[in-house]
Amino acid sequence: MSVTTDRASVLREEEADGALGNYDDDDGDGVEADGEMGFTDSLSGEVKPRILLMGLRRSGKSSIQKVVFHKMSPNETLFLESTNKICREEVSSSSFVSFQIWDFPGQIDFFDPTFDYEMIFRGTGALIFVIDSQDDYVEALSRLHLTVTRAYKVNPHINFEVFIHKVDGLSDDHKIEKQRDIHKRANDDLTDAGLEHIHLSFYLTSIYDHSIFEAFSKVVQKLIPQLPTLENLLNIFISNSGIEKAFLFDVVSKIYIATDSSPVDVQTYELCCDMIDVVIDISCIYSLADSEAGLPYDKESMAIIHLNNTTVMYLKEVTKFLAMVCFLRRESFERKGLIDYNFHCLKKAIQEVFDVRVKVQQNRKLLSQRRWSSLTKTNAVLSSPHS
Numbered sequence: 133m134s135v136t137t138d139r140a141s142v143l144r145e146e147e148a149d150g151a152l153g154n155y156d157d158d159d160g161d162g163v164e165a166d167g168e169m170g171f172t173d174s175l176s177g178e179v180k181p182r183i184l185l186m187g188l189r190r191s192g193k194s195s196i197q198k199v200v201f202h203k204m205s206p207n208e209t210l211f212l213e214s215t216n217k218i219c220r221e222e223v224s225s226s227s228f229v230s231f232q233i234w235d236f237p238g239q240i241d242f243f244d245p246t247f248d249y250e251m252i253f254r255g256t257g258a259l260i261f262v263i264d265s266q267d268d269y270v271e272a273l274s275r276l277h278l279t280v281t282r283a284y285k286v287n288p289h290i291n292f293e294v295f296i297h298k299v300d301g302l303s304d305d306h307k308i309e310k311q312r313d314i315h316k317r318a319n320d321d322l323t324d325a326g327l328e329h330i331h332l333s334f335y336l337t338s339i340y341d342h343s344i345f346e347a348f349s350k351v352v353q354k355l356i357p358q359l360p361t362l363e364n365l366l367n368i369f370i371s372n373s374g375i376e377k378a379f380l381f382d383v384v385s386k387i388y389i390a391t392d393s394s395p396v397d398v399q400t401y402e403l404c405c406d407m408i409d410v411v412i413d414i415s416c417i418y419s420l421a422d423s424e425a426g427l428p429y430d431k432e433s434m435a436i437i438h439l440n441n442t443t444v445m446y447l448k449e450v451t452k453f454l455a456m457v458c459f460l461r462r463e464s465f466e467r468k469g470l471i472d473y474n475f476h477c478l479k480k481a482i483q484e485v486f487d488v489r490v491k492v493q494q495n496r497k498l499l500s501q502r503r504w505s506s507l508t509k510t511n512a513v514l515s516s517p518h519s
């Protein structure tokens with residue numbers, strides 16, 4: 133059972149107009165249509181970062197979006213129809229996990245005059261290029277090169293993320309070999325073009341396991357300017373509490389937005405995801421219908437799991453959509469009072485970071501609105517010089 137199909141995080145789904153260059157204006161105010169959107173973006177650096185999903189047809193872009201943000205089961209993606217329009221969606225479950233995802237059809241043509249790629253890349257935070265590892269990837273690599281070079285020219289601040297996707301069908305050796313080959317060829321192409329300074333990050337992903345959530349977590353983390361502060365807070369928290377590993381999770385998407393500086397291993401990450409599922413599912417089944425608007429996750433949410441290898445997993449609510457999940461030894465857990473006290477301090481500090489982030493976002497929005505209104509005034513004067 134999954135509560136998350138009722139999407140708290142997905143505020144709305146919009147489909148861009150059939151012609152690639154013309155985007156639907158969701159509220160009818162004209163601001164998000166055509167060139168205007170790009171112009172405001174360039175001034176304000178849009179409050180919500182934009183993440184683009186690009187790649188050849190059938191590489192798995194829509195499946196990734198549906199599995200990560202709509203909790204679609206991987207098998208259901210077999211029935212997804214090919215995307216023929218740009219699909220935009222806002223993901224906004226907390227101030228830290230707040231962005232727009234644009235899912236592109238596989239066949240976009242940069243030379244199509246109706247495709248305003250400058251406008252699109254200008255407001256982009258991360259470009260995820262999906263390569264089907266089970267297919268011949270020569271064409272995908274040349275497409276990747278074209279896309280990255282175009283995007284970089286318009287906006288050198290974009291994070292370029294390459295998902296070597298559908299690796300579930302490959303053996304471990306084969307996966308590493310594919311990654312090495314794709315990594316080498318993509319970087320050789322950039323070096324040949326004199327663009328070796330462009331950095332590409334590579335991830336092995338599949339919708340059939342947690343790798344896609346882990347990869348998405350890393351993409352999203354890079355878009356959180358407060359990440360070093362959050363990491364520092366977690367480092368202090370674990371060292372003061374005798375904890376071995378701590379994650380800060382967005383419970384809706386199961387994206388972890390920060391962890392301490394010790395390395396992350398996949399099994400640990402998977403255990404955290406399973407724990408969040410268990411908490412939400414049990415809460416859905418047994419929580420009182422009238423408790424806090426019937427939400428399955430609230431201030432009281434907490435769980436302790438004793439693993440059979442002397443490790444304890446401890447989950448606690450941080451904010452409405454964030455949870456801390458940590459791993460510690462049974463002996464350390466005996467000092468639960470100290471852990472809870474330190475957690476209380478951590479929670480307050482995270483709340484402060486959160487408040488600062490909200491303030492910065494509000495200021496940026498205000499600034500952008502002011503600039504926009506002064507610009508429209510100037511335009512009005514210019515267009516009626518005799519008034």
Ligand SMILES: Nc1nc2c(ncn2[C@@H]2O[C@H](COP(=O)(O)OP(=O)(O)OP(=O)(O)O)[C@@H](O)[C@H]2O)c(=O)[nH]1
Nearest residue numbers: 190191192193194195209210214215238298338339
């Ligand atoms: N084995 C495997 N198949 C996958 C994976 N991800 C997606 N697929 C399958 O790949 C096929 C194409 O997926 P889509 O998500 O429609 O691909 P797309 O890139 O959005 O395709 P277009 O809309 O045509 O651009 C579907 O049959 C999915 O079930 C994966 O991780 N592993």
